[in-house]
Amino acid sequence: MFVAKMRSGKLVNLLEEEVEMLRGQDFYCPACEGEVKLKAGPVVRAYFAHVTLADCAQVWAENESAQHLGLKAALYRWFQKSREGMLVEVERYLPELSQTPDLLVNGRLAIEIQCSRLSVARLRERTRTYRKHGYAVLWLLGRDLWLDKRLTPLLREMLYFSENAGFYLWELDLARGELRLKSLIHEHLRGTIACMVRSVKFDSVDLMTVLRSPYAAQPLTRLPVKSDKDFQAYLTQQLHYQNPRWMKIQENYYRAGENLLTVDLTGLQWTPVGLNPLSVKFDGLPEGQFLQIPMSVRSYYQDFLRYNQTATTAVYPPAFYRDYFANEKSKL
Numbered sequence: 001m002f003v004a005k006m007r008s009g010k011l012v013n014l015l016e017e018e019v020e021m022l023r024g025q026d027f028y029c030p031a032c033e034g035e036v037k038l039k040a041g042p043v044v045r046a047y048f049a050h051v052t053l054a055d056c057a058q059v060w061a062e063n064e065s066a067q068h069l070g071l072k073a074a075l076y077r078w079f080q081k082s083r084e085g086m087l088v089e090v091e092r093y094l095p096e097l098s099q100t101p102d103l104l105v106n107g108r109l110a111i112e113i114q115c116s117r118l119s120v121a122r123l124r125e126r127t128r129t130y131r132k133h134g135y136a137v138l139w140l141l142g143r144d145l146w147l148d149k150r151l152t153p154l155l156r157e158m159l160y161f162s163e164n165a166g167f168y169l170w171e172l173d174l175a176r177g178e179l180r181l182k183s184l185i186h187e188h189l190r191g192t193i194a195c196m197v198r199s200v201k202f203d204s205v206d207l208m209t210v211l212r213s214p215y216a217a218q219p220l221t222r223l224p225v226k227s228d229k230d231f232q233a234y235l236t237q238q239l240h241y242q243n244p245r246w247m248k249i250q251e252n253y254y255r256a257g258e259n260l261l262t263v264d265l266t267g268l269q270w271t272p273v274g275l276n277p278l279s280v281k282f283d284g285l286p287e288g289q290f291l292q293i294p295m296s297v298r299s300y301y302q303d304f305l306r307y308n309q310t311a312t313t314a315v316y317p318p319a320f321y322r323d324y325f326a327n328e329k330s331k332l
């Protein structure tokens with residue numbers, strides 16, 4: 001942590017103060033009031049650490065990594081370079097929530113730099129606590145949480161959504177000094193993912209503008225996707241090994257007097273996250289509810305399926321499908 005309380009009650013922020021001036025003094029955690037020690041060496045960035053962690057409910061009670069400290073400092077500086085009038089606070093303790101966001105922007109937007117895995121239950125609780133008290137929360141993901149070939153249950157709950165970017169996530173890369181937007185995230189029936197990636201170097205442009213970019217007006221992107229010709233074989237194998245997800249879907253087909261393995265599967269293999277076209281036929285459209293997304297994405301699902309009646313060779317942002325059907329209606 002970078003912020004601690006002095007005996008006088010004054011808060012010190014290591015990202016702003018001269019560390020040498022602070023040596024030899026006593027410091028306390030703003031959240032739990034427990035004693036913290038100033039750690040500063042020639043190589044290591046200066047930070048505060050609890051003497052005993054027992055009573056502190058704060059995130060850094062889990063021992064903040066060098067990555068977390070580095071990213072927090074980098075983003076703080078990046079925000080400082082932003083347009084005037086932006087109030088950015090580092091580690092502002094919010095007693096009514098018992099939470100300390102890494103950064104708090106304009107007193108309302110909590111920025112959480114998440115470097116370690118946490119349980120889905122804990123993520124839900126923290127997200128809902130912020131929201132209940134009127135804060136928006138933006139989760140930015142450290143190395144261990146970067147999106148790889150599949151969406152983990154945790155990442156599913158970290159997804160954001162906009163009409164122009166579809167499902168998206170933010171990643172922070174300390175080694176490269178960049179913030180990455182992974183947008184237009186789509187899932188293959190096999191569970192693998194496809195997405196667009198855009199990297200922005202720290203300090204290169206206004207940070208708030210970058211963070212708002214999924215909502216900004218922009219040319220619509222197009223992401224080519226390829227159908228998997230061996231998918232039938234894959235499915236046969238999954239059913240052979242009794243994969244519960246596919247067994248459940250096959251059961252629906254059996255009940256309707258059909259067989260999943262005889263369905264033409266060359267077409268709709270790539271879909272928006274949370275939509276399995278093979279289940280829609282029996283279970284209807286999913287509700288399209290996600291933890292970080294305030295509205296339902298059901299109408300996006302609906303437009304996507306309506307547009308892609310046969311085979312999908314490319315996917316587009318939700319705005320593309322919305323506008324397509326809006327234009328079609330206006331032609332009538």
Ligand SMILES: [Zn+2]
Nearest residue numbers: 029031032056
């Ligand atoms: Zn504490």
